[in-house]
Amino acid sequence: MTIMKVASFAAGQWVAPNSAARPIASAITGAQIAEAGNDQLDVQAMLDHARNVGGPALRAMGFHDRAKMLKALAMHLGQHKQALYDLSFDTGATQSDHMIDIDGGVGTVFVFASKGRREMPDGQVYIDGEIEELSRGGTFKGMHIATPLQGVAVHINAFNFPVWGMLEKLAPTLLAGVPAIVKPATASCYVTEAAVRIMLDSGILPDGALQLISGGTGDLLDRLGAQDVVSFTGSAQTASMLRSNPNILKNSVRFVAEQDSLNASILGPDVTPGSVEFDLFIKEVHREMTTKAGQKCTAIRRIIAPEGQVQNVIDALSEKLDKTVIGDPRAEGTRMGALVSAAQKRDVLEKAALIGGECARVYGDPDALPLSGDVNPDAFVAPMLFRCDAPDTATVVHETEAFGPVSTIMGYRDIPHAIALANKGEGSLVASVITASGDVAREVAMGAGAFHGRLYFNNATSMKESTGHGSPLPHMVHGGPGRAGGGEEMGGVRGVLHYMQRTAIQGSPDILTSICGRWVSGSSEVPAPAHPFTRRFHDLDIGETIHTESRRVTMDDIEHFAHFTGDTFYAHMDQAAAERNPFFPGRVAHGYLLLSFAAGLFVEPNEGPVLANTGLDNLRFMKPVEAGDSIAVRLSVKAKTRRTDEYGEVRWHVTLTNQDAELVAEYELLTMVQY
Secondary structure (H helix, E strand, O other): OOOEEEEEOOOOEEEEOOOOOOEEEEOOOOOOOOEEOOOOHHHHHHHHHHHHHHHHHHHHHOOHHHHHHHHHHHHHHHHOOOHHHHHHHHHHHOOOHHHHHHHHHHHHHHHHHHHHHHHHOOOHHHHHHHHOEEEOOOOOEEEEEEOOOOEEEEEEEEOOOOHHHHHHHHHHHHHHOOEEEEEEEEHHHHHHHHHHHHHOOOOOOOOOOOEEEOOOOOOOHHOOEEEEEEEEEEHHHHHHHHHOOOHHOOOEEEEEEEOOOOOOOEEEOOOOOOOHHHHHHHHHHHHHHHHHHHHHOOOOEEEEEHHHHHHHHHHHHHHHHHOEEOOOOOOOOOOOOOOOOOHHHHHHHHHHHHHHHEEEEEOOOOOOOEEEEOOHHHHHOOOEEEEOOOOOOOOHHHHHOOOOOOEEEEEEOOEEEEEEEEOOOOOOOOOEEOOHOOOOOOOHHHHHHHHOOOEEEOOOOOOOOOOOOOOOOOOOEEEEOOOHHOEEEEEHHHHHHHHOEEEEEEEHHHHHHHOOOOOOOOOOOOOOOHHHOOOOOHOOOEEEEEEOOOEEHHHHHHHHHHOOOOOOOHHHHOHHHHHHHHOOOOOOOOOHHHHHHHHHOOOOOOOOEEEEEEEEEEEEEEOOOOOEEEEEEEEEEEEEEEOOOOOOEEEEEEEEEEOOOOOEEEEEEEEEEEO
């Protein structure tokens, strides 16, 4: 058998392992399949390459350019999934496990690509929040922006998801405009290396955007500064050691940790055996115990059920575990494969023995494991279920994570008790609740939310479309307080902002407009050389403005609009009733009548580059308009976002003023305009 030489990619060069390399065994056969490690890597050269080559190249791109880069990367990876599947079997993973790791990783990159195009500006500065009015006259304002850090992101990943674990960190990092150095766990780094080669060979990434360390990091952490970020996934012990690095502390290096997590699942008091929700609960727990052989940071470690349902859960779960085929992950029909290594099996059995010291094992015998296929049993372990009859006084079960197919069931008296038991884990990535009761869900959210990074509720209504207790989604925050590390990953744009610096900007409206690339109210207007609706997307300038003629609003207008639309609200039709209303002087014009008149004042009716009105945002009515008042419109180009090669979105700032130049209404109009 050929031994794979798992290389590192440093400063633009592939570097083979040297004499310091560690052997890597197949979880299926126990035979050595690879080696990785090089104690002569020039980590300073890697940092310099990232900071001086990769960073500037990424920052020169805008968010949308980086989002398109991510989409291309995801498409390219998707075309090479089979090669990654073939390698991943030796980690002990089944084909369904590959779907979570490899397909899930590619899908995560696609989501960040989409969010970058839809939720981030077509530029290089991210605007965080609204404009703050800091002066009475409006000449001095404030805002918050985010810009890319000018360092490097060091990603230290766990062994269980060699592809997803890398991509869920890498996608928001690259979208932010920051280069990354990826350090996978050695036990499965050969899969990560293959994925990195696929990405680098595509030519999609700029030089220096991605580097790889296969093996130890040497003194890399000692060389980081305040512009750098460390994102770690692994054990609490290792996280504590890395986080306490003197250089990390001295330079206040950002440190994001996702670590040990004693996740819980609560069976609602409204759920009974034979119900759809009860079967769903058993399915969720079984899946979390057996997927990736329980080697998931989100796996259910503590099963919390009503005291009267504990035995029913044990019986139903045991029956399902009895039908679980354990063995060669390459074989069709295998439901659970091996742990990643024999060393990991020893660790799981040691932790299970600790749990067994205060809880009774009610399913699974580590000494009697029926295996399917011709495999070496050294890395295989039986699913084990423990029962804790004294969960209030037990300690090990709330403190010790056996990172494998091991879970413990405990009973609760009422919902406050269930919440207290879930919270005894002192922080987790996720807690789930199977219930059809909104009252139960709200009580758990209020009582347990502070202890868990994600609360997953499921029942018969949502079960067909739900993604599962243990599935972190790129749209949602992945992380948790306390024992779980106190960090957050993904969460859409929130994850991108981990790699950016939020800065408060103060100045005149013109200065803020220049910085952020969006027109700020009070900024200088750019006279339109022609009606803006006759000008193409690329011709329009930020701040380009027109002022319309005025239109007088009559009582006939108000009454016609009321009868035509059916909106005969008393403030428009009943003088006495309107006068009794503290907001109106008497009968007033409909707000939507004013919007319609505004459109009539500024719209260019002929065919032109404006393709469609797609909506309006932030509509406010400031002052009522009575019959006899006049309105005029100011229309300004606030922002431009290119959507395709054929058209882009123009955001217009629209204000309506009356005959006394008082602000009547304000909103933002969205149109699609030909490029």
